[in-house]
Amino acid sequence: MAKAAWVFPGQGSQSVGMGMDLADLPQTQARFAAAEAVLGWSVPEVIQDAEDKVSNTRYTQPCLYVLESLLVDLLKERGQTPDVVAGHSLGEYVALYAAGVFDFATGLSLVKQRSELMAAASDGMMAALLGFDRDDLQAQLAANPGAVLANDNNPGQVVISGTPAAVEAVMGSVKAKRAVKLNVSGAFHSPLMASAAETFAAVLAPVDFQESQVPVLSNVDPTPATEGSVLKQRLVQQMTGSVRWREISLALPSLGIDTVVEVGPGNVLTGLIKRTCKELALVNVGTLAQLESQG
Template sequence: MGKIAWVFPGQGSQAVGMGVDLAEHPVAKARFAEAEAILGWSILEKCQGDEATLSRTLYTQPCLYVLEAILCDRYREKAPQVDFMAGHSLGEYSALYAAGVYDFAAGLQLVQKRAQLMDQASGGKMAALMKFDRTELMEKIAATEGVTLANDNSEQQVVISGTPEAVDAIMNGVKTKRAIALNVSGAFHSPFMAEAAAQFEAVLAAVEFSDAKIPVLSNVDPQPETQAAALKERLKAQMTGSVRWLEIMQQLSALEVAEAVEIGPGKVLTGLIKRTCKDMATANIDTLASIG
């Protein structure tokens, strides 16, 4: 059997109604109760509420982490083989949980604080760009002060982040098939998150990390890693660093991964993998029914 990677989606994959099928599952119910005790609000209520509330960073990130952790644990019972873990932005926290770096509660407490800090960020702008001349785009970013490549998702799909003026300059100055401003409060995954990252670092320092049982490819460094200290350093850099998803996919190919399983709502990551790693099989675990 070929090598298998589990990948976990981040913010943007949420959808109203996600996780509802887990409501009566006994193990999931216990997790939801544990999450509510930590957060002070109900995951399932937010997932069944209005889209605007669910899409708010403060709620989106904990909801995704909890659902991904539950699905991961259920899927592991049926398909225990996994050779590598990776997650996109928020999904890296789920990947670290799945790799045994920390327990469910510790991960959720980190995600809660991260979500609070990112929700409070203001003054920045992010935009997604599709279909462009990559050389032209990178040269323009390098020449424009106040903007950075936040998410390098694929050869033809990126997210830029920075000041509104700098982001607008890229959107207006580079020919793209599509350029969309994102509905977020701040310039995530950029140096403009330095203050939030500094506050988060104190919270991160208090959480004990264990060595990963499965190698994790991190957003800021796509090389497989199991050492606890290195994984913590990578996570510390994540809030201000770029999500190097294109490199993660290329690395999974180089590691001879035959199948990538996306665990969580939506099909964003499997879509990117299908276009980038054409020989890699994909699967989606987004409901209990999909586990079989």
């Protein structure tokens, strides 16, 4: 019997107008209203803003969470359910929602506070490297302790994060097909986020995490877990820890997964997984047409 993993993209997958083909559905109207009650601003207004307001970290993360959680509910209404879930950075919050760890409003409140803390973290920089020697990269990171591996996305693509001097030193030393500075406000998934992470840990502390209904593969630990306290602790570590997406991808076949459904805008995660696990069937559900093709 087919087993499916649902995966949820994070920051970088957003685009102006994303999800607005779902806007006429009554479930969408209700979700936007519920989101505005938590956020104090309108998700569809931000998504449709011509100045690309949706790419500001403060807005990106809540908008992605709202859209992806809506798609989760619409898929479940159509009788679809995941056997395993995982999310890339911000997407991990949607994975926990999909697994029943917390309700929509609780997750959105956490994402709102996370996005505000990350938007305020102006120190540091991030850069993507494509087509490189992994041993060479590890050696250069060891020689430049101000930089760390932030996203291990697949064998040929990573993101490094840290102080501008250290990140630029690594970029200048590693032979890569491409090295691109990312347009982000801070050094996400690095020790430079420690202050924000400490504040966020206090926000998370009183929140009740239920046992998940399906196994969750977390960014900082890609082994399957269902215990609420474990999943919460992994989330505490996520802001400063590396996103181990390559290992998450490699774990899926060993868990009997044969199909991966990327729930959210774009196809970033299916693109990454395609290069890591060629045997997996890949499905994208981010538009009304794609949703309706799921039955």
